[in-house]
Amino acid sequence: MPTPQRPDRPRRSRPQTEYNWQEGWARPEPPRRNSPQQPSRRPPLTPEQQRALARRARERRRRRRRTLIAGTAGGIxxxxxxxxxLLPKSVAGEATQPESASTGSTQLVAPLPYGGADGNSSSDTAAQAINWGTVGPAQQTAENGYTYTAAPAAPTALSEFGRVETSWFADAAFLGDSLTAGFCENEYNIDVGGALICGYEGVSPNTIVNRTTAKNPDRGEEVALDVLTQAQPAKLYILIGTNALVSTGNDESFLNYYARMLDELRTALPNTALYVQSILAATQETVEDDAPGLAPDRLASINASIQSMCAERGCYFLDLNAEFSDESGYLLADYAQPDGIHLTVSGYNKWVSYLCTHVPYNKNNPYQAGSTYYLSDDVKQLLADIP
Structure with missing residues (x-):
């Protein structure tokens, strides 16, 4: 029986090395990439490439520094x-205010401005009576229990502030009795910049309120309130009350009429700044002999009440009496007529000088050359060019 033959298996060929027998060489093994025996084929870097590499290196360093700084800040x-x-609230800045032993509520100092937003106490907001115990910043209300340890006070009187020229009174008017009438041309003809003089002999606050006809030295018979309503001055200076106070015993009636007079003037002159001057004293001899109602103690009380009215109504108060009285409160004899009540020409000059140095500040005021706040024409032009 014949022996079975195995099928032929294909032989696996071995990789052969490429030889060239004629020339006697074999293909060498490719050199390794980092072989020290093989020199690098990379061409040398140009100067531009070197600078680019340096810039990239610097940028990498900057990024590392910024990352380090940001990480440090975040950690802090x-x-x-x-x-x-972790700290208690009292240390962390959230402590509550200590309670007052007397009221049991939080004590907080809450200063407030006086007058309107522009600092003018004659503005509409200041014209109303102000209760300093109930007004303040919005977050301080009765519901949260705040009280005030310090409240702003209304200014006692318009203080001395620079010196204006008499042209300041060009748009002003003066209202009063025979003392004011002395400014008229037919009296002493005092220079007050062409102001309207509404001075009438023998008048009192009730004369103005009742619209009683009175005689002016320059214009004759007229009703003062009608004249002022028609003129609508920018400023009104008031000095009235001496005639009503010569006698004693009518304080309440006088003050009531004075308050009504201010209210009538405020209604008739809504855009006028009111300057209320304190009532002048009389000489000591006159007080003792003929005018007991003008005694210094009584006059001080009356003027204090008038000052309070000014604070309530947004009027300027001028303590003119302090300028003309001596240490005892009597009118200085140097400025008094023989009757001990009316003023001499030197007294009127002093009066005008006082008014020129007691005005609210405004950059457009006609300040006298050399005085405080004076601006030369060149400086005024520069200010005018500023938008």
């Missing part, structure tokens, strides 16, 4: 937040 903030959470 995180650490401070953790410390704040």
């Amino acid at each position: 903030l995180l650490l401070s937040g953790i410390i704040t959470l």
Whole structure:
């Protein structure tokens, strides 16, 4: 029986090395990439490429520094937040105000401005009576229990402030009795910049309120309130009351009429700044002999009440009497007529000088050359060019 033959298996060929027998060489093994025996084939870098590499290196360093700084800052903030959470509230700045032993409520100093937003006490907001115990910043209300340990006070009187020229009174008017009438041309003809003089002999606040006809030295018979209503001056200077106070015993009636007079003037002159001057004293001899109602103590009380009216109504108060009285409160004899009540020409000059130095500040005021706040024409032009 014949022996079975195995099928032929294909032989696996071995990789052969490429030889060239004729020339006697074999293909060498490719050199390794980093072989020290093989020199690098990379061409040398140009100067531009070197600078680009340096810039990239610097940018990498900057990024690392910025990352380091940001990480440090974040860590500090995180650490401070953790410390704040761990500290007691009294240390962390959230302590409540101590309670007052007398009221049991929080004590808080709450200063407030006086007058309107522009600092002018004659503005509409200041014209109303102000209760300093109930007004203040919005967050301080009765519901949260705040009280005030310090409240602003209304200014006692318009203080001395620079010196204006008499042209300041060009748009003003003066209202009063025979003392004011002395400014008229037919009296002493005092220079007050062409102001309207509404001075009438023997008048009192009730004369103005009742619209009683009175005689002016320059214009004759007229009703003062009608004249002022028609003129609508920018400023009104008031000095009235001496005739009503010569006698004693009518304080309440006088003050009531004075308050009504101010209200009537405020209604008739809504855009006029009111300057209320304190009532002048009389000489000591006159007070003792003929005018006991003008005694210094009584006059001080009356003027204090008038000052309070000014604060309530947004009027300027001028303590003119302090300029003309001696240490005892009597009218200085140097400025008094023989009757001990009316003023001499030197007294009127002093009066005008006082008014020129007691005006609210305004850059457009006609300040006299050399005085405080005076602006030369060149400086005024520069200010005018500023938008």
